[in-house]
């Protein structure tokens with residue numbers, strides 16, 4: 001752990017004495033500190049007290065002042081959804097000049113507040129009042145250029161990078177791998193977000209402690225589940241979701257409606273868990289819909305919003321007094337938050353243009369009265385923010401790895417690969433379905449093209465078989481599209497808080513996809529190669545397997561690239577099917593390369609089917625020992641071919657005489673290489689075709705990476 005503290009970029013800025021002591025503390029802590037206290041974050045240990053005595057850090061105070069955020073009203077509604085990134089949720093507007101003022105919509109207007117360590121700060125309001133927008137603004141998910149006002153922690157502004165390492169944002173949707181158990185899900189999250197320096201036993205202990213803290217002990221070995229597989233309950237899933245985000249023990253925790261969709265007792269349990277997390281030393285800010293009495297008792301501060309403006313900010317028990325002074329006392333036995341929300345709705349309804357303006361104005365007067373302006377909002381701490389974080393780490397806070405990513409690249413790839421394998425291993429249906437498709441296609445092809453002979457007709461049938469077989473590989477890959485799309489959301493969520501690098505995801509994606517492809521290739525080759533009677537023996541068979549594998553590799557690369565570009569399954573399928581049809585059209589089977597018009601020739605070279613198709617043709621026809629057209633067979637497909645054999649022999653004799661060559665019924669007219677020439681397969685050798693196919697696979701994965709890099713800024717503008 002000392003290495004880990006050494007990695008803190010600000011650590012060297014500490015006074016030498018302090019630095020030495022902290023290192024000592026942490027090193028000792030590795031053996032002394034019980035993880036139970038580690039999990040509790042603020043758990044003061046004997047070692048921790050040394051630093052406390054030196055410089056007692058104040059509890060964390062998260063403060064935001066006069067936040068203002070507006071968007072341009074969209075001119076027209078786009079009919080199609082675009083890339084799955086969060087940055088296009090809102091249109092941007094950084095200027096609010098008089099000219100376009102009429103076209104701007106103010107989503108946050110002058111919002112201020114203070115959230116303290118150990119407390120829950122809740123944001124309430126009707127639907128559309130701006131709760132999620134406020135949480136987004138606070139969690140640094142709105143770009144700083146668009147947002148006005150200040151956001152500070154312990155009086156210091158927080159930059160984006162620091163925010164990512166010390167905060168967690170729990171989204172409303174539970175995006176989890178369905179076939180992993182609760183424990184595995186949390187363990188993988190721990191492996192991503194806790195630094196490598198932390199021994200595996202401590203990561204495990206952290207997960208176990210978290211399972212207890214989240215009340216998930218009974219469900220620890222149950223799978224998460226999905227529509228097709230029964231898994232944990234909705235409330236448990238919610239808590240797992242929260243667990244995956246707080247595994248690194250964040251200082252700031254943002255939650256958007258953590259209780260939505262839960263029954264009242266599950267909702268209460270979730271808020272209880274959140275309260276425990278706050279008490280273990282975090283600042284918690286969350287939005288919540290209609291909290292019950294019991295939940296209100298757990299909240300420390302409530303902020304009511306109406307159309308982006310504050311209508312009340314203070315402790316929940318101050319609501320009574322506030323509304324009494326406003327002239328609308330809360331009736332006894334009425335839930336104060338429900339009363340407040342109803343009143344706000346009523347005011348908004350009655351006065352459509354200015355909304356709850358009277359309440360907003362009353363609130364600013366009320367706030368001025370109750371707050372004490374003489375008292376500074378944050379008593380100057382002897383420690384800077386970074387020192388305070390370091391002190392918090394030294395007292396046992398876990399994960400605050402100050403590096404951009406907690407783990408090195410190779411470790412991320414390893415963990416991601418392990419997770420995907422575990423998940424796919426438990427969903428064998430997918431693989432079985434693919435294998436089934438391949439085998440059925442193989443079986444149909446094998447029986448249709450059963451034992452082809454070496455005649456001109458046989459040659460034509462072989463060409464048909466190859467074109468069909470090689471394009472099948474690509475069509476089969478298309479079924480991975482929904483899987484990729486589903487996973488993409490988990491990926492977006494995880495990379496938004498730097499759980500791992502995007503490149504690690506792309507690489508592990510390729511690693512996981514590969515082994516099943518080997519089985520599929522072997523299965524297809526075994527079913528078809530011998531049944532169709534392809535030439536070349538065992539070496540050619542091996543090449544046949546390799547080129548099928550390469551086609552699968554290129555095909556899955558192509559589909560994963562497409563899944564990053566198109567956001568929807570239906571659009572995805574349409575695009576894949578259309579493009580594959582074009583690939584086949586331009587592969588050289590329907591029309592030879594030398595017959596394709598110049599203005600389309602570029603598509604021929606882009607066709608993924610072209611290369612494997614040419615490769616298998618060469619694999620089949622590269623030997624000049626086999627003759628595919630003898631004597632009168634040369635008339636096949638011509639009007640002479642339809643005449644009787646004696647006539648054909650006479651024509652052959654006439655030709656022979658004219659050419660002064662000795663053509664007999666057994667003379668070989670066309671061998672394999674002649675067929676290749678006829679098909680215009682002359683440019684690349686079969687091995688080069690194999691290399692090009694493999695290279696396509698790599699190229700698409702690289703493009704996939706580029707799209708991921710460009711696509712996810714994860715911020716509103």
Ligand SMILES: Nc1ncnc2c1ncn2[C@@H]1O[C@H](COP(=O)(O)OP(=O)(O)OP(=O)(O)O)[C@@H](O)[C@H]1O
Pocket residue numbers: 071072073074089090091105107125126127128129130131132133134
């Ligand atoms: N791009 C945009 N252009 C115009 N208005 C927008 C845009 N994006 C969001 N809004 C509006 O901002 C307001 C606040 O949205 P927000 O998602 O913060 O509401 P909310 O309080 O979280 O609601 P809910 O409880 O339903 O989640 C809504 O009225 C919404 O319609």
Ligand SMILES: [Mg+2]
Pocket residue numbers: 131132133256
């Ligand atoms: Mg919302």
